[in-house]
Amino acid sequence: MTDHPTPPDTTTFPEHFLWGAATASYQIEGAVREDGRGPTIWDTFSHTPGRVRGGDTGDVAADHYHRVEQDVALMRDLNLDAYRFSIAWSRVIPDGDGAIEPRGLAFYRHLVTTLRAAGIEPVITLYHWDLPQALQDRGGWANRATADAFVRYAAVVHDALGSHVDTWMTLNEPWCAAFLGHASGEHAPGLTDPRASLRAAHHLLLAHGDATAAMRRAAGPEHRFGIVPNLYGVQPGSDRPEDHAAAHLIDGLQNRMWLDTTLKGQYPTDVRAIFARFSALDAIEDGDEARIAQPLDLLGINYYQQHHVAAGDGQGLGSPFPGGDEVAFLPSAQPRTAMGWGVEPDGLRDLLVRLHEEYGSPPIMVCENGACFDDVVDDHGRIHDPDRRDFIAAHVDAVERAIEAGVDVRGYFVWSLLDNFEWAHGYERRFGIVHVDYETQRRTVKSSGAWYRDHIAATKAAAAGATVSVVDA
Numbered sequence: 001m002t003d004h005p006t007p008p009d010t011t012t013f014p015e016h017f018l019w020g021a022a023t024a025s026y027q028i029e030g031a032v033r034e035d036g037r038g039p040t041i042w043d044t045f046s047h048t049p050g051r052v053r054g055g056d057t058g059d060v061a062a063d064h065y066h067r068v069e070q071d072v073a074l075m076r077d078l079n080l081d082a083y084r085f086s087i088a089w090s091r092v093i094p095d096g097d098g099a100i101e102p103r104g105l106a107f108y109r110h111l112v113t114t115l116r117a118a119g120i121e122p123v124i125t126l127y128h129w130d131l132p133q134a135l136q137d138r139g140g141w142a143n144r145a146t147a148d149a150f151v152r153y154a155a156v157v158h159d160a161l162g163s164h165v166d167t168w169m170t171l172n173e174p175w176c177a178a179f180l181g182h183a184s185g186e187h188a189p190g191l192t193d194p195r196a197s198l199r200a201a202h203h204l205l206l207a208h209g210d211a212t213a214a215m216r217r218a219a220g221p222e223h224r225f226g227i228v229p230n231l232y233g234v235q236p237g238s239d240r241p242e243d244h245a246a247a248h249l250i251d252g253l254q255n256r257m258w259l260d261t262t263l264k265g266q267y268p269t270d271v272r273a274i275f276a277r278f279s280a281l282d283a284i285e286d287g288d289e290a291r292i293a294q295p296l297d298l299l300g301i302n303y304y305q306q307h308h309v310a311a312g313d314g315q316g317l318g319s320p321f322p323g324g325d326e327v328a329f330l331p332s333a334q335p336r337t338a339m340g341w342g343v344e345p346d347g348l349r350d351l352l353v354r355l356h357e358e359y360g361s362p363p364i365m366v367c368e369n370g371a372c373f374d375d376v377v378d379d380h381g382r383i384h385d386p387d388r389r390d391f392i393a394a395h396v397d398a399v400e401r402a403i404e405a406g407v408d409v410r411g412y413f414v415w416s417l418l419d420n421f422e423w424a425h426g427y428e429r430r431f432g433i434v435h436v437d438y439e440t441q442r443r444t445v446k447s448s449g450a451w452y453r454d455h456i457a458a459t460k461a462a463a464a465g466a467t468v469s470v471v472d473a
């Protein structure tokens with residue numbers, strides 16, 4: 001990557017475009033045993049030896065639970081318009097479907113009012129993978145009743161916080177919850193059961209649809225509802241028909257499964273065939289697809305990279321996709337992040353255009369985009385991270401090119417505000433634009449964060465007709 005990225009054009013973004021940063025409850029909050037919070041599948045998983053690198057857990061994480069004021073002040077200093085965070089279900093209803101814990105709701109009420117006082121718009125995600133353990137003990141997402149419990153939980157949170165929060169996302173990356181959690185077992189609850197993974201996927205979608213309908217019934221006209229799948233461009237490794245077939249299969253499970261259901265009201269035929277192959281079709285009851293396809297005000301998307309695939313040898317390649325053992329995943333030919341993920345900003349532009357052209361998508365928010373690189377803290381305590389800065393600049397530029405091509409994009413959220421618990425990778429992998437020293441909990445804005453702060457100021461100045469240059473951080 002260059003040391004001098006091409007600055008994105010600041011003049012294209014619509015006036016009310018939201019510049020934000022995102023986090024998730026289990027990744028930053030800590031305080032796992034405080035104020036009545038019930039245990040979750042990630043508490044269980046991270047405390048199981050061998051599941052998370054180095055035995056790391058979210059017990060303390062970035063200690064955000066005790067640092068709301070400090071963290072919101074940081075967001076204000078970064079010029080953020082909006083902050084996307086998730087609610088920990090088990091803080092609000094410790095066992096998932098029983099008694100409500102008022103201290104959990106009070107914590108989030110305090111967070112959203114502190115954000116509002118700082119002029120920052122809260123964007124809520126109701127589920128970012130931390131299922132109450134008590135529900136897992138009764139089958140978790142593979143059990144249809146979990147969708148009903150989610151609808152009640154969503155209504156409780158919406159009722160408590162709806163007067164402060166306009167933007168509501170039901171699920172973050174249901175693909176991960178279903179397939180990493182139940183097929184490859186890399187994530188909690190750590191199952192390797194393709195049938196359970198497909199049942200979980202369907203019940204997550206049903207939970208999204210029914211919760212959206214329930215919240216909308218109670219909502220004011222200003223409330224906006226959406227879902228946040230993680231979407232990828234899927235590129236065949238060659239022109240061979242079998243590589244194209246592999247790309248089609250992965251596109252079905254990664255993209256169309258979530259888009260066709262929520263936006264068109266039906267599973268793609270090839271995805272139904274995967275359900276049939278793993279004897280999971282019985283999970284899809286009559287009328288479910290219509291319930292899933294609730295009208296949406298926003299489509300949230302998370303974008304990090306593209307998949308490059310070829311026909312495999314059927315020997316099982318560790319693919320997290322049920323049925324994906326027939327597919328070989330190829331490394332990107334582009335530079336890669338510390339996760340090994342290819343840096344492919346054009347893939348974001350192409351994805352946004354696809355959503356517009358193929359799906360007639362509702363307005364889109366890029367709810368996560370960012371990069372993990374190995375940060376070095378210098379002798380003065382500074383973190384100079386030009387690779388992350390270039391990554392963000394190039395993807396903001398890709399969003400800008402999609403807007404120019406006619407796509408209605410309403411916001412961009414960096415993943416992540418803070419370094420945090422990166423799931424099975426523990427604390428080794430850092431995505432933050434703000435560095436967290438986990439010994440002291442000291443926060444330090446990285447040079448990528450300084451660039452983002454200045455970029456937001458320049459964009460706002462451009463919208464107001466003034467000129468501010470983005471200093472090369």
Ligand code: IFM
Pocket residue numbers: 024027173302368415422423431
């Ligand atoms: O940290 C995760 C986040 O929880 C979901 N989206 C991808 C991020 C980076 O892996």
